[in-house]
Every structure is written in C-alpha cells, then in structure tokens.
Amino acid sequence: MLSETLKILNKEGIKLDKRKGQNYLIDNKVLSQIIQSAELSINDTVLEIGAGIGTLTIPLAKNAGKVIAIEQDKRIAAILIKRLDKLNISNVDVIVGDATKLDFPKFNKVVSNLPYKISSPITFKILEKKFDSAILMYQLEFAERMIAKSGDSNYSRLSVMMHFYAEVEMLFNVSKDVFFPKPKISSAVIKLTPKNKVEFNELFLKVTRALFQHKRKKVRNALMDSFHEINDLDKNERKIIISKLDQNIMDKRVIMIEPDSILKLSKELEKLLKEYYN
Structure with a gap:
C-alpha cells in the first residue's frame, strides 16, 4: 500500500501536510479490520470524513450501498474522483469542503480515519445526527479519554459527555508505523453506538x-x-x-x-x- 500511495501522490505532485492531519493508512490488515468492524451491507449509506485519495473509500464502496466521502483538500479530492472513475465505482458521492461546517446528507453509518485536529468537533457533530453506528480512528490519547470512567487518570469532560451520548467501545490499537507520513503517536479504532440522548442544558x-x-x-x-x-x-x-x-x-x-x-x-x-x- 505504501508504494501505491507514493506512486499516486508523486504522479500528481502532492506533498502531504501532517499539520492538516494528512496521514494516510498504508496497512491492508488494519484496513480490513476497520471494514469488518463496520459490518456493512448493501443497505448502508456510509459517511466518511477525511477521505483522502480513497484508501478507505474504495473498500467501503465495495461493501456498502452508498458512500458519502468528504475531503477538504481540492487537489486530493480530484485524485479521489479520478481513481473512482478509473475503477468504475459509481456509488460514491465526493463532497469537497470542511466537514465541521458542512450539512451532512443522510447516512446510517460512519467509517472514518478522522483528521485528528477536528476529532472533538466532528465527533459531537456526528452524535447530533441519527445513525446506527460509527467506526472511527482517533489518536490513542483521545480514544482513552473517550472510554475513561470515573477514577481513571484519563477521566475528563470528554468522558462525561460520551457517557450521555453513546456506548463507546475500544476495538483495537493502531501503530503509528502503519501511516504515511508517520505521526508522532499511536492511534486507536473506536466503535460508537448512539444512546437515547439525555436532555441537558x-x-x-x-x-x-x-x-x-x-x-x-x-x-x-x-x-x-x-x-x-x-x-x-x-x-x-x-x-x-x-x-x-x-x-x-x-x-x-x-x-x-x-x-x-x-x-x-x-x-x-x-x-x-x-x-x-x-
């Protein structure tokens, strides 16, 4: 996957910017684990945030009825569209824009390797919507705060809010070595299942x-x-x-x-x- 990713980026003259959270997954095993965890079917409409060049988008499209792929970088989105056309994949709607500001089309599942700098606002934006489940990759530290209980050293405001919004399950850790460019810290994949939200002011x-x-x-x-x-x-x-x-x-x-x-x-x-x- 690394050689394919580099080939695509070099051909298009793209240099990834880690400051924008452009760390692309380059490990087929982790990719397969994410897809399997999502339990997709032809009836699912999947929201993907930070689609990049389609590393996750393409297998999502092969397993779901429809994929809504959001990518903020116009140049990267153009590569994704070109790849989808070349593979004759027609069930992906690519939306170019800032996911924190866009109105999401209807979806029932979310599967994303989230840009880490928008993890918190995007998570709570998603949780305001009605959906079945979400498989999301976060920085490990953020994921640990999501699942923390009272008394844990990672217990935080985020832990409290997640308690009321969703069932949170840590699925597996992800090494920093499976990304290009390599981030400084490890990641984790989380499953979110929405709860009936408690009303608070x-x-x-x-x-x-x-x-x-x-x-x-x-x-x-x-x-x-x-x-x-x-x-x-x-x-x-x-x-x-x-x-x-x-x-x-x-x-x-x-x-x-x-x-x-x-x-x-x-x-x-x-x-x-x-x-x-x-």
Whole structure:
C-alpha cells in the first residue's frame, strides 16, 4: 500500500501536510479490520470524513450501498474522483469542503480515519445526527479519554459527555508505523453506538467545564475556583450557594464523581440560582 500511495501522490505532485492531519493508512490488515468492524451491507449509506485519495473509500464502496466521502483538500479530492472513475465505482458521492461546517446528507453509518485536529468537533457533530453506528480512528490519547470512567487518570469532560451520548467501545490499537507520513503517536479504532440522548442544558456544560479545570480537587473547591465559568457571583455568594448543594458530592474529588452525579449537581445548582435571583 505504501508504494501505491507514493506512486499516486508523486504522479500528481502532492506533498502531504501532517499539520492538516494528512496521514494516510498504508496497512491492508488494519484496513480490513476497520471494514469488518463496520459490518456493512448493501443497505448502508456510509459517511466518511477525511477521505483522502480513497484508501478507505474504495473498500467501503465495495461493501456498502452508498458512500458519502468528504475531503477538504481540492487537489486530493480530484485524485479521489479520478481513481473512482478509473475503477468504475459509481456509488460514491465526493463532497469537497470542511466537514465541521458542512450539512451532512443522510447516512446510517460512519467509517472514518478522522483528521485528528477536528476529532472533538466532528465527533459531537456526528452524535447530533441519527445513525446506527460509527467506526472511527482517533489518536490513542483521545480514544482513552473517550472510554475513561470515573477514577481513571484519563477521566475528563470528554468522558462525561460520551457517557450521555453513546456506548463507546475500544476495538483495537493502531501503530503509528502503519501511516504515511508517520505521526508522532499511536492511534486507536473506536466503535460508537448512539444512546437515547439525555436532555441537558447549557448549565450542565458550564458545570462540567468548571469542574474539570481542577479534576484532582474536591468538587467544592473546584466549583469555588472556577465558578466564573458558571456565574459571576462573588466569593461569599458562591460559598452560600455551594453550601446548599449535595455535600456527599461536594466532598468527593472531581475525578471520582460519576457523570450522573454531575448532571444531578447541575440541576440542583440551576434550581438554587433561580431561587437566588427571584
């Protein structure tokens, strides 16, 4: 795969830019694992983000009913279209543009080697849509934060949000040696299965952000230190509000509290703030 990738890029005079996340998979075994994990059929419409020269797009097209391939780089997209035409592959719609800004056509599965710099915004954009499952490649560190549970060193805001949005399964790790150009860190393939989303408001997001700025501190102290993320109350007013919250939660360290407890905390806080201003 490396020789084929280099041949295509050299022929078109393309130099890949790692800063844009242009690290292409060059290992057939990993490619096959991704395709098998997606469990594709003729009934599936697959969304692929960061299609590149079609390393993943082409086998997706051979296994699914339709593929929507998004590629931001116009020159790379032109190569992809040329390759698809040469192979007489007609079930791929190539969209040239920034996936973070585009309106996605309808799809029921996502399979992508994501450009790592947009991992977070793209993941949450996808999770706002209705779909069956997603097989996505991330930087290993990001993937570990996605699956982390309370008490884990990688537990983070991302972990909390993923708890409410999807079932997250780490499928397998991917060595940095199977990409060209070689990235500095390893990757992992994750399976996402959407949950029935819990409704929460902006305050929950603010509380979560405030807490994880100090995840090693007790909840009480983390809220005191970052209450400006939630509201502009002064120090004494903060103390009064925080003293009325569930003290069992307040006494725990942020890293130890479950996502459901954070949601409960945000609802309590919302009620107290309403009472304070009325």
